[in-house]
Amino acid sequence: MDKNSILKNIDSLSQKNTSAMVDNDFLLTWDKSEDEIAATLQTAEILRALRQNNISSRLFETGLAISIFRDQSTRTRFSFTSACNLLGLAIQELDEEKSQVAHGETVRETANMISFLTEVIGIRDDIYIGEGHTYMKEVARAVSQGHREGVLPQRPTLVNLQCDIDHPTQTMSDALHLTHSFGGLEHLKGKKIAMSWAYSPSYGKPLSVPQGIIGLMTRFGMDVVLAHPEGYSLMPEVMEVAQANSAKYGGSFSQVTNMADAFKDADIVYPKSWAPFSVMEERTRLLQEGDRKGLQTLEKRCLEINKNHVDWECTEKLMKTTRQGQALYMHCLPADISGVSCESGEVEASVFERYRVAQYNQAGYKPYIIAAMILLSKFENPADKLSELVHNARPRVFL
Amino acid sequence: MDKNSILKNIDSLSQKNTSAMVDNDFLLTWDKSEDEIAATLQTAEILRALRQNNISSRLFETGLAISIFRDQSTRTRFSFTSACNLLGLAIQELDEEKSQVAHGETVRETANMISFLTEVIGIRDDIYIGEGHTYMKEVARAVSQGHREGVLPQRPTLVNLQCDIDHPTQTMSDALHLTHSFGGLEHLKGKKIAMSWAYSPSYGKPLSVPQGIIGLMTRFGMDVVLAHPEGYSLMPEVMEVAQANSAKYGGSFSQVTNMADAFKDADIVYPKSWAPFSVMEERTRLLQEGDRKGLQTLEKRCLEINKNHVDWECTEKLMKTTRQGQALYMHCLPADISGVSCESGEVEASVFERYRVAQYNQAGYKPYIIAAMILLSKFENPADKLSELVHNARPRVFL
């Protein structure tokens, strides 16, 4: 994208209403308006183009970004760090084991104590069903209160880096990938996307990606089809969101019980493993009780239940049944690839490899999506700020 | 604080002699002159005001700040990171487990090896009685020698982030909080502050906060009253410091054996748990010997001794006996709040909650206090530098 295209995009951004994003969080995509979703995607594009043109988007001379990872993470961790660095923020991780958080300190107190000079807090908390989102809301309330009470000179923005309900930085990157693949957000209307469960020899994978996908893609007038074996259902409240979206935005939301039906004539397929909801709930209980033996038994049982569905694999044969045999294959990565990372997995190696570069590109949008979420929460006039960056054209690297 | 007030403060700062702070450390408040204490508080105020006015205080384009945490830390860790970031320094933590420090390498060598491009070293080492401060002095000597010998192009400043003797970043934040609460340092004269032991169901809390408080507050002409049960005495050398201060600066330093006497007509109360000195000494020995069983026995014994003093609680009833029933309640946080973080603790929940915002503000001064300590150790002419920052008015955030 050259400078003129960037300026056109900025002009288009200036017509979107993002005022409610200021001093607000990005926790669930369905909390955001159409304008806000579109503005986030567009801002990400602009930030990406600025970097391509070696224009610095350092809007902060100093300022802190905090990350809290309650689960393992590679790509989201690096995406968050990259995004914050792109805007000029320094990262400090809150390692709860090295902190006094465990000492009976309240979430409210900790949230305030780490936020005196903090602009952003990114949180991954996806292990416990019913907890991650709740925790984020509690942190959000705490910093809002702290700001209101004059304790915090600014209200840090929360970015959901994956909770039990949604994974917005992932699904928004996915959406940006789709706009690139289909030539714009407006071309997604009427496209069929199959969000399908797939077999994996692992256990306890979060539900947030499939939930996030049906919650977001139903907003673009797409025909969203959810497929999974019995027992692998998603949270009822997210199913309702998807249903309501499909009614509001056109398109449709339906459910099928096998991959074949889902893949038939699909424009996009997103085959991915997740844990049975009931297992996740039981796991949450056992983890909280510290019942190691119970967890081992549950894992064993879950893996055996999984094995009944080893045929839920994204194969070349299935891919042939999609629209002109050419559906876009998507995955949030890392995928369980049959014969590569496991014996039998979510996807046949040749399918994965054919779409590998596309998927890496998909993942590559995440830093810009996160930076966009931060930027829109910090500036009342994002288009003006971006425009100034273009005009100043301060080089990111002094080439 | 508006720009004019900032400039007035800078002018007042310029009249204080801080030359001995340059290339020097901040380890114990009683090593510092009156001018230096006052200058640190004032510089912290100015840095805070700069940020409020969106003026960048980035004095370093590049440069490293190292943190060494030998004990858990949340608020001090984030305060240190925030302070360094505010001045433009990047943080690198020295994780002694991931380093070769344990391999018989001398402190002198490690201190030099990590300091080639380092401006500041912040250390928390508060677990072993007789060790933390000694370790800091050893590091200080090492980097002084390294600088003298030409190994280090600059001498990194040490900031004591809590040792076995003092906790200057905490007590200086407390002092700044007091100047805000009472309208200036000069209004502290004659005020009564009760530094009192309080019951907590925990064990092994450092003595550095009460020691730091009696060592610092006796310098402002305050009437400092120390209260604790038998067996919970502080280090004799710090008691002497407090005694000498009260003689030199006016005011008084006295000891009582119950909370009621300490609280009576107090303007400020600081009820906080700490471990018996003898227990801390025995603990140090057992930790060094790796005597786990001995430590468990000691912990059990200590908690039982503590239980004899469960009535040492900062209650509403006690608060009523303070000056007009309105003493300022202080705590370094996190507090053990009865019925909140424990069954019986240091303070009644309603007292804590009434002063919660005040305490959060108190904690919020710490990043600026640390930044001030660094700034004054790095610049011969701090007032000039701060004045240039105001005049350049480079925005911290490009709003």
Place this chain on the structure above:
Amino acid sequence: MDKNSILKNIDSLSQKNTSAMVDNDFLLTWDKSEDEIAATLQTAEILRALRQNNISSRLFETGLAISIFRDQSTRTRFSFTSACNLLGLAIQELDEEKSQVAHGETVRETANMISFLTEVIGIRDDIYIGEGHTYMKEVARAVSQGHREGVLPQRPTLVNLQCDIDHPTQTMSDALHLTHSFGGLEHLKGKKIAMSWAYSPSYGKPLSVPQGIIGLMTRFGMDVVLAHPEGYSLMPEVMEVAQANSAKYGGSFSQVTNMADAFKDADIVYPKSWAPFSVMEERTRLLQEGDRKGLQTLEKRCLEINKNHVDWECTEKLMKTTRQGQALYMHCLPADISGVSCESGEVEASVFERYRVAQYNQAGYKPYIIAAMILLSKFENPADKLSELVHNARPRVFL
């Protein structure tokens, strides 16, 4: 070095061909041309002088540097952080335990996922014989492919922070130390350097330093003598490199079986312990098999074999036999010093102490060497960039 000398050095740098370093890695010194080696040393000098003159060398407004440490590290960790910070890059460590790397994800995928906005990747992987360098090549191939495929907007440079074969950031710092000690690279010709094994009561020390030294110092026309007890031989392929170098660049490469012969009339001595090659190979196998008991047995056996050579110590007596009794003693640190860090070790305390400052200086070049490696891999016209830095003279610290 004053500004004029800096500019002269920059002028001399401009005459060296470093174009093949751009978008390339620094893995083994013998992969680099004479110009490239000389340019790296010179760029390090220039960067060091810029900092001494308080001129910022911040060439990056934003950008990420990633470190991957598969073994303990203090000085290299801090050197890498310092180097990246000096150029304006922010550090993010990839902690493989906290990431999903272990989950069967391919190196290719991880390498791409962490590199979207990454300029540099520094890797230490020195534990497994036959693995470290291989892993680095795999990462290098992955990011090259990612860049070629359009996944990565830039190709991150790899810097070898110690592998199983070479330790170029160490040996290049050593070389810079030698040019300082002997008045220039050209004065190393004909100097005798003794790279000798020395006794240490530890086990499993990598071979990369002695290998790196014989691989690099043979390029300067030096007489390189390698000494070690039977069984402590180095990798055959590196021996061949040293042999070929000595033929190509003049000087010589020879082997002796005792310290005395090596030290005789030496200008430089580098006595350092390392593990027997066969033990390292067996250790690699046992580590991979997770054979704890086998590892304990091996360690015990290795320490006993070591003990047969406790007389391999750099003593005052041996030092007297060097050129005029004044050879330069070198060590990559930390050294095992007899009577200080162990009972009997690599070096007598008085020898070590006499050269302590020299060694600290030697270590102090490492941040600049790393920064030079990065700079030369990122800029087509390094001399122009450095020259601009001098002319802009943006202060590193606003003194």
